[in-house]
Amino acid sequence: MNVLSDNFAMFREGFLGTVELTALSALLALVLGTLIAAFRVSPVPALRVFGTAWVTLLRNTPLVLLFLVATLGLPALGLKGWDSFWLAVMALGCYTSAFVCEAIRSGINTVPVGQAEAARSIGMTFSQTLGQIVLPQATRTAIPPIGSLMIALAKNTAIASGFNVTELGSVQKTLNADAGYDIYVIFAWIAVCYIIITFAISGLFRLLENRLAVAR
Amino acid sequence: MSEVSVTKDAAAAPADALVVLHNVNKHFGALHVLQDVDLTIARGEVVVVIGPSGSGKSTLCRTINRLETTDSGSISIDGKPLPQEGKELARLRADVGMVFQSFNLFAHKTVLENVTLGQIKVRKTDRKQAEQKARALLDRVGVGAQAEKYPAQLSGGQQQRVAIARALAMDPKVMLFDEPTSALDPEMINEVLEVMQQLARDGMTMVVVTHEMGFARSAANRVVFMADGRIVEEARPDQFFSNPRSDRAKDFLSKILHH
Ligand SMILES: Nc1ncnc2c1ncn2[C@@H]1O[C@H](COP(=O)(O)OP(=O)(O)OP(=O)(O)O)[C@@H](O)[C@H]1O
Numbered sequence: 001m002n003v004l005s006d007n008f009a010m011f012r013e014g015f016l017g018t019v020e021l022t023a024l025s026a027l028l029a030l031v032l033g034t035l036i037a038a039f040r041v042s043p044v045p046a047l048r049v050f051g052t053a054w055v056t057l058l059r060n061t062p063l064v065l066l067f068l069v070a071t072l073g074l075p076a077l078g079l080k081g082w083d084s085f086w087l088a089v090m091a092l093g094c095y096t097s098a099f100v101c102e103a104i105r106s107g108i109n110t111v112p113v114g115q116a117e118a119a120r121s122i123g124m125t126f127s128q129t130l131g132q133i134v135l136p137q138a139t140r141t142a143i144p145p146i147g148s149l150m151i152a153l154a155k156n157t158a159i160a161s162g163f164n165v166t167e168l169g170s171v172q173k174t175l176n177a178d179a180g181y182d183i184y185v186i187f188a189w190i191a192v193c194y195i196i197i198t199f200a201i202s203g204l205f206r207l208l209e210n211r212l213a214v215a216r
Numbered sequence: 217m218s219e220v221s222v223t224k225d226a227a228a229a230p231a232d233a234l235v236v237l238h239n240v241n242k243h244f245g246a247l248h249v250l251q252d253v254d255l256t257i258a259r260g261e262v263v264v265v266i267g268p269s270g271s272g273k274s275t276l277c278r279t280i281n282r283l284e285t286t287d288s289g290s291i292s293i294d295g296k297p298l299p300q301e302g303k304e305l306a307r308l309r310a311d312v313g314m315v316f317q318s319f320n321l322f323a324h325k326t327v328l329e330n331v332t333l334g335q336i337k338v339r340k341t342d343r344k345q346a347e348q349k350a351r352a353l354l355d356r357v358g359v360g361a362q363a364e365k366y367p368a369q370l371s372g373g374q375q376q377r378v379a380i381a382r383a384l385a386m387d388p389k390v391m392l393f394d395e396p397t398s399a400l401d402p403e404m405i406n407e408v409l410e411v412m413q414q415l416a417r418d419g420m421t422m423v424v425v426t427h428e429m430g431f432a433r434s435a436a437n438r439v440v441f442m443a444d445g446r447i448v449e450e451a452r453p454d455q456f457f458s459n460p461r462s463d464r465a466k467d468f469l470s471k472i473l474h475h
């Protein structure tokens with residue numbers, strides 16, 4: 001009558017589903033977030049407008065609504081054939097990218113303008129200045145807030161359970177429906193799974209922070 | 217002394233103009249910071265720009281490599297007008313070295329990397345060659361022993377000399393200095409000025425915003441005096457300091473020479 005041992009395969013699948021969803025959404029969020037941050041500080045007005053619009057829109061929309069747009073809106077627009085897992089990655093990744101962008105941008109603001117001017121004065125282009133001088137230093141300040149964002153992202157993946165994705169949230173729902181298990185024990189095991197994931201993320205980011213602090 | 221000046225002046229014939237500003241105007245909002253500025257700097261010439269705070273000296277310097285845009289007028293370097301933006305501009309900027317009051321070294325890079333970065337990324341020099349040249353330049357400005365350190369581990373005077381080496385590594389046609397010694401403790405000013413003196417002797421074309429009168433007297437071919445966004449007076453240093461013509465210059469000199 002142990003929930004975990006009776007349903008180990010299901011737990012494992014859910015756990016891996018959450019890990020996968022978190023990892024891929026995080027990757028998308030970091031890449032997009034960095035790109036949009038670059039847009040927001042670029043000398044091209046059109047890119048700045050796009051970046052600002054992206055952040056404003058995504059940061060102010062409830063995540064559930066984004067899931068609805070991804071699962072109902074996109075197919076209605078003719079984008080069919082995506083499975084629900086990838087739609088969830090899109091929704092989570094885009095949503096989190098807006099916050100990542102702002103974390104990076106606040107990091108960029110801590111890098112003295114003079115260094116960017118010095119880089120331009122030796123002939124470096126905008127993207128070289130950003131990639132070689134500004135972002136490496138901005139990242140240092142942005143790492144801790146981005147770590148928090150990634151933990152929030154891991155927990156936000158639970159919303160995907162409502163959209164036909166196998167992850168920890170869906171495991172919990174299935175087991176709850178399957179009477180005979182103590183609901184609190186189910187919750188406890190699910191919580192343990194999330195804690196493992198979020199602790200791993202914290203650890204990873206603490207490591208990153210230390211590595212970057214030493215490299216100076 | 218006067219003979220030296222004469223030969224210097226001859227070398228500075230307008231036929232060999234390197235930097236030409238023509239009728240340059242610049243506003244910051246309602247503030248007219250550069251007003252009809254005409255300035256021609258000859259190859260090998262050393263021009264010192266002085267003037268009261270807020271007169272537009274930094275802005276003038278920064279427009280020459282387009283860190284500031286202008287509203288009207290033209291600026292050309294070695295016969296080529298400054299491009300608007302993009303790669304073209306970046307290429308031209310590499311030919312114009314700039315040294316800032318606050319050094320602006322790349323804080324996350326070692327001294328050596330500060331001096332090799334532009335060579336590698338902009339000039340596409342290979343790393344080995346870039347490092348060789350960087351070490352030679354660092355030796356030349358007297359900080360060769362600090363190559364592996366980070367900027368924060370250096371004194372202000374050392375940092376500024378690294379910044380000079382970083383600019384020189386690009387083989388610039390002209391070097392701009394915006395108050396290079398103003399942020400330094402008195403005992404470090406001379407080590408930086410000496411490097412600049414040597415550079416002037418080696419024939420580098422230089423525009424130097426500074427209040428160091430000693431440097432202006434000994435190294436400059438010409439002093440340009442600015443006030444309220446205009447070039448009010450231009451003269452040889454000995455003439456300017458001993459016999460300024462404009463009232464603004466007289467007033468300014470009487471203030472700074474009393475300090
Ligand atoms: N980015 C800016 N935005 C608005 N005004 C500016 C800006 N930069 C400079 N100014 C103004 O333009 C004028 C000229 O400034 P500039 O820095 O060129 O003077 P300066 O001669 O270098 O003075 P200082 O000796 O104090 O360095 C000043 O009144 C200054 O306040």
Ligand SMILES: [Mg+2]
Nearest residue numbers: 273274275395
């Ligand atoms: Mg100034």
